[in-house]
Amino acid sequence: MKICIVTRNIMKGDGQSRVNYEIAWEAIRCGHDVTMLASSVDLELQQSPQAHWIEIQVQKWPTQILGGLAFSWQCARWLARHRAGLDVVMVNGANTNERSDINAVHFVHTSWLRSHVHPWQLRRDLYGAYQWLFSALNAYWEKKAFQKTNIVVAVSEKVKQELLNIGVPSDRIRVILNGVDLHEFSPGTSDRLKLGLPEGVTLALFVGDILTSRKNLDSVLRALVNTPDLHLAVAGTTEGSPFPKLVSDLNLSQRVHFLGFRRDVSELMKGADFFVFPSRYEACTLVLLEAIASGLPVITANSAGGAEIITPDCGIVLPDSEDIQALAEALTKLASDRNQRDRMGHAARAIAERHSWTSIAQKYVEIFEELTKVQVQV
Template identity: 55%
Template sequence: MKLCIVTHRVVPGDGQGRVNYAIVQHALAVGHSVTLLASEVAPDLVPHPGVTWVAIPSEGLPTELLRNLVFSWHSRRWLTKHAVEFDVIKLNGAITDFPAGVNAVHFVHHDWLRFAKQSLRESSANHPPGLRGLYQRLYTLLNAHWEKQAFQQATVLVAVSQQVKQGLLRLGVPASKIRVVLNGVDATEFVPGSVERDRWGLPGNVPMGLFAGDIKTPRKNLDTVLRALAQVAGLHLAVAGDLQGSPYPRLAQDLGVGDRVHFLGYRRDLKDLMQAADLFIFPSRYEACSLVLLEAMATGLPVVTAATTGGAEIVTPDCGVVLPDPNDVEHLAQTLNALIADSTRRSQLGQAARRRAEAHTWSAMAQQYLDLFDALCCPAAADHPQTANHETYRHHSHLLPR
């Protein structure tokens, strides 16, 4: 099979990039060739004889919006000339407006706007949006428009969670066009263990929760976690996330929990930090499919999340708690109080979380993608790749499993 993947990055340290990195590794292992239209590719993939990297320059521009526009323009020009050379072209969201057979949906901006309406209104009332906030809204609105067009053009949409699938259905995408493939986790990298907390300056003799993610916007919902923490005496919270421009250190002080919240900045040692925590707290207001949630489960941490967090469907009552409402401070506080009071239950939840995560490896995820690609490729297209353009995908969409 000749596979083309269009994505900004194919690297282990990036969410979407990590998914595509796993797909490429698995495709190469079974003898397929892969062409990558990307701005960054992992160094171990570049010299592989089965990989062709078409570098799309987009760095150096001042905003993500401009970088995306430049990437879209360059990738469309290249695909217009070369698309007929491939059996399958896999896009990722609104990365380009070139029509292709498979589009993996890692985020639905239109759905985030629906979830965020109340949160953004409350945030704006307390903190005027400023230029950054206005830019974020413009970025989201434009992406919501572009991705809707991209979804309509694709033959098959791969939703990375049930959350994303429901968002696509709300956009009017037919259910028959959607396949759900959850993201994976490296269960050999993220493993249960114990690490001394003093390397981060954290207290060692107290219950320690962990929150990880973007702490510049209200989407990850750190504000609700901090408000709940004010009602959970004794619980400390380690926060991993870039502090520049974040309003949450000030909020922690205003709520009187500043001495129990430890802002650690952006971390590259998250797997070690997870081993130093007692539970993972992540009630995101909107998440497509959280890698960090799966990583915490693989580390053996009980998780507290919300139904609005993509991937929460794998969090069963025996391995964590899924809150119906991410903004319910009282419910979150009650849940945390119950967990820190019962170390035996935390241990049982963590063991079950590890078992659940072991069923969601990167290789298992990648195989689902390759099975889908195989279903899209008819024998004629495999023998004559010059005829395998995006019209071929439409003609053979009946080959997909129902």
């Protein structure tokens, strides 16, 4: 089978890039040929004889909008010339306007545009206006792209609902959650002192972008005021972040530990007692999967895509990300009972083991093979 994957990056990184990386390798392991229309591709993947990289250069374009348009146009032009030689074409969202067989949806811009934490709702300036234009254009392009495909894969139940809300028929939607590296993220212990973490205290961990309020660190900090025996470690770039000042204003400086941007998140998770991430808007966050794979109980919110896999056995899912009192109660519940945390951590790992990258990639390859069989029958 000859498969074509269209996406900006196919790397062992985060999010969409990692999903496509795993799909490409699984397809190759199954004996298929993979053509990749992308701007960057993992070096080892490039070296596989079954992988073929068509480089799509967009670096010269000065904005995301123009870069996206250039990528879409170049991919569409290549596909128009070579489509007959391909069995399956998988695109990601609106990254090309050419007809596809599968569209993997990692984000729905129509829903993001309506979110109360969209930059345009928070900043009525040039930056906010640009973000509004970027989201509005992508929302329009996505709707057109979803009409030009056979199967739409949503990366969470939340994304599925967002697709239904914009008119994608339910019988064309499949849900395949993102995966997790079960070797990199696994239960264990680490030396808190070497990681810059406080010793001898109960420690919650928050990981994410803290430059804006989207991930909801502000609510976590306000809830922490009512959880006096708990410390919080925060991994994320602090330059330009409003939260160090908020910590000072709330008199939490002795209990909140900013770690800056970190690449050793798996080690940080081994040093924490539980994970807190009540994000106000996520399509399907990898960090929740990484936390449960590390054997951590989690506190999250319904507004975080992927939260549907968090059961009461392994964590707490808040119905409302803005309910600071409920968040404080959840923090207190986990902070006060080590035995409960241990039980929840074991249950968390068991759930994560059903979401390995290999198992997730296999589901996509099964859809490829299903589509090929249908084409043969026709």
